[in-house]
Amino acid sequence: MATEAIVAMESNFLVPNGTFFVELFAFAIMVWLLAKFVIPPINKAMTARQEAIRQQFADLDQAKSEAHEAEEEFRSQIADARHEAARIREEAREQGAAIIAEMREQAQAEAQRIVEHAHTQIEADRKAAVTSLRNEVGTLATTLAGRIVGEALDDEARQSRVVDRFLADLDSKSGAN
Template structure:
């Protein structure tokens, strides 16, 4: 054999490890893999599962809170709409009551005006009657004085005044047919 070949066979290749290194490395790798598989991986999986459950619980809680908030918002909007409807109803009632009060006040004013007008008419009629009585007395007095001057007698006595007036009226009646005959 050639000397180079022998030397090549005797020196190991630095890129290929020795068989005993491969064996013991495989044993250590298997032991570490089994420890990792039996102890670390379940603990890691347990931690990830707990974390996933907390996240899922948080999501469910957030969805529940969101649903409650949506329900509260709908209730608020319903109450707001009910409040607006109630306010509109109250406003309509107040307008109706206002119109009714205005109508009542107008009716009261009209009734009061009628009462005042009727009272004024009664007062005017009473004053007219009083004026008529006063005028009759004054006119009677003036007529009696005038008749007394015309007839030439004093007419202070009622019976005498009545006699003079009757006589004056009968004289007028006698003169009236004669004056009517002369005119024709």
């Protein structure tokens, strides 16, 4: 029975044996080594990685806000450029209208000058024609009067009086009609 008690003691699984303590001691050393040398660098790397991700998100948010500001500034500049272009077009239209009006006035003044010059030229031509016609009519009248009267009217003074009387008669007849 004593051997049975010893065998029963050895087979009792609730009582730890020596290998259990060695395995427990080796496990504790492994946990301590992992906790001392392996886990801190892993934690440090994970913390650094999380901080880098947070920084990237912060940079992304900042870049996004800067992009929105740049977009708003761009839109503002485009709107200003459109307003400026519209203003320049309006000024060009006004200047074009002013130039057209000025050219029209110059053309009208030139046309008026040409018409006045033409009237002056016509009046001078008419006077020259009247003078030439008077001389020719006077010559014809004195020749005709000389034939009718039967004597030559070579005297200049007499010729001039006859021509003037004849033309005055013509003027009075044409004025009466």
